[in-house]
Amino acid sequence: MQQIKLNNGVTIPQLGLGTFRAKDNEAYESVLHALKSGYRHIDTASIYGNEEQVGKAIKDSGIPREDIFVTTKLFNSDQGYLKAKKALKRSLQRLDLDYVDLYLIHWPQSYELTADSYQAMEEMYLDGLTRAIGVSNFNFHHLEHLFETAEIIPQVNQVETHVFVQNHKLQEFCMKNGIYLEAYAPVASHEIERVLENETLSEIANKYNKSNPQIAIKYLLERDIIVIPKSVTPKRIEENIDLFDFSLMDEEIEKIDGLNRGRKLFPDPDNIG
Numbered sequence: 083m084q085q086i087k088l089n090n091g092v093t094i095p096q097l098g099l100g101t102f103r104a105k106d107n108e109a110y111e112s113v114l115h116a117l118k119s120g121y122r123h124i125d126t127a128s129i130y131g132n133e134e135q136v137g138k139a140i141k142d143s144g145i146p147r148e149d150i151f152v153t154t155k156l157f158n159s160d161q162g163y164l165k166a167k168k169a170l171k172r173s174l175q176r177l178d179l180d181y182v183d184l185y186l187i188h189w190p191q192s193y194e195l196t197a198d199s200y201q202a203m204e205e206m207y208l209d210g211l212t213r214a215i216g217v218s219n220f221n222f223h224h225l226e227h228l229f230e231t232a233e234i235i236p237q238v239n240q241v242e243t244h245v246f247v248q249n250h251k252l253q254e255f256c257m258k259n260g261i262y263l264e265a266y267a268p269v270a271s272h273e274i275e276r277v278l279e280n281e282t283l284s285e286i287a288n289k290y291n292k293s294n295p296q297i298a299i300k301y302l303l304e305r306d307i308i309v310i311p312k313s314v315t316p317k318r319i320e321e322n323i324d325l326f327d328f329s330l331m332d333e334e335i336e337k338i339d340g341l342n343r344g345r346k347l348f349p350d351p352d353n354i355g
């Protein structure tokens with residue numbers, strides 16, 4: 083599994099398992115199956131309501147804690163300096179862990195509130211409650227404002243990124259500032275059918291004897307993006323990590339570049355409560 087070194091020296095497996103909409107036993111079973119299949123990176127969030135199940139699967143896997151990279155997120159209603167401090171502690175209790183590997187601001191709020199939350203996160207990072215900190219759903223202006231007050235540059239910006247919303251400019255801006263882009267909804271989430279039915283992806287997939295989702299994920303990996311496809315289906319969990327026996331050619335990457343449409347599937351971060 084390819085590892086990426088973040089700007090603070092911490093390494094993150096480039097491919098992880100997402101857990102959005104994986105409820106209760108589904109989250110437990112999918113995380114356990116993923117860990118058995120070779121995944122070492124799990125993405126959750128307090129708002130997903132499955133941190134307890136994720137934590138239990140990590141324990142039951144028998145894999146040493148330090149070999150697994152765990153991300154969780156600070157939800158909007160928990161933003162603010164004191165609330166953020168309490169929120170991470172509650173997440174750690176639910177996960178039954180002493181620390182997470184990455185703690186993200188889930189969605190930007192007002193610049194002031196976001197800056198206060200981030201200050202709390204910096205302190206919790208220095209206290210060892212999280213090995214890295216970052217943001218999610220941040221656009222250029224959210225990052226620029228954060229830079230005015232932040233003492234620690236975020237390690238990651240997790241944003242909706244897939245073959246139809248490619249985020250080349252945002253990735254360039256993030257990388258220039260030492261921030262890795264992390265792709266959520268990498269196989270187009272609730273619009274997965276668009277990936278499954280896409281002819282350009284099918285043509286490339288046939289050549290390598292792979293599936294369309296595998297090509298969609300591979301495209302992001304080849305762009306140095308961290309990727310967290312979600313599946314609760316054992317066969318798909320295995321399929322989504324079976325990507326390291328081939329490489330895409332430049333002209334195939336160019337063809338996939340041509341699929342960019344820019345219409346996001348998730349809310350506009352500037353218009354969320």
Ligand SMILES: NC(=O)c1ccc[n+]([C@@H]2O[C@H](COP(=O)([O-])OP(=O)(O)OC[C@H]3O[C@@H](n4cnc5c(N)ncnc54)[C@H](OP(=O)(O)O)[C@@H]3O)[C@@H](O)[C@H]2O)c1
Nearest residue numbers: 100101102218266267268269270271295311312313314315
């Ligand atoms: N920061 C944020 O605001 C934010 C927002 C959204 C998501 N996320 C994170 O990013 C992760 C991924 O995003 P997502 O869950 O929205 O979408 P996704 O990973 O792009 O797509 C998940 C959907 O695709 C299906 N699928 C996955 N692999 C497949 C395959 N090989 N063949 C056919 N179908 C396949 C899954 O079905 P089954 O599960 O039924 O197999 C599920 O319906 C989330 O789980 C979450 O951890 C973060």
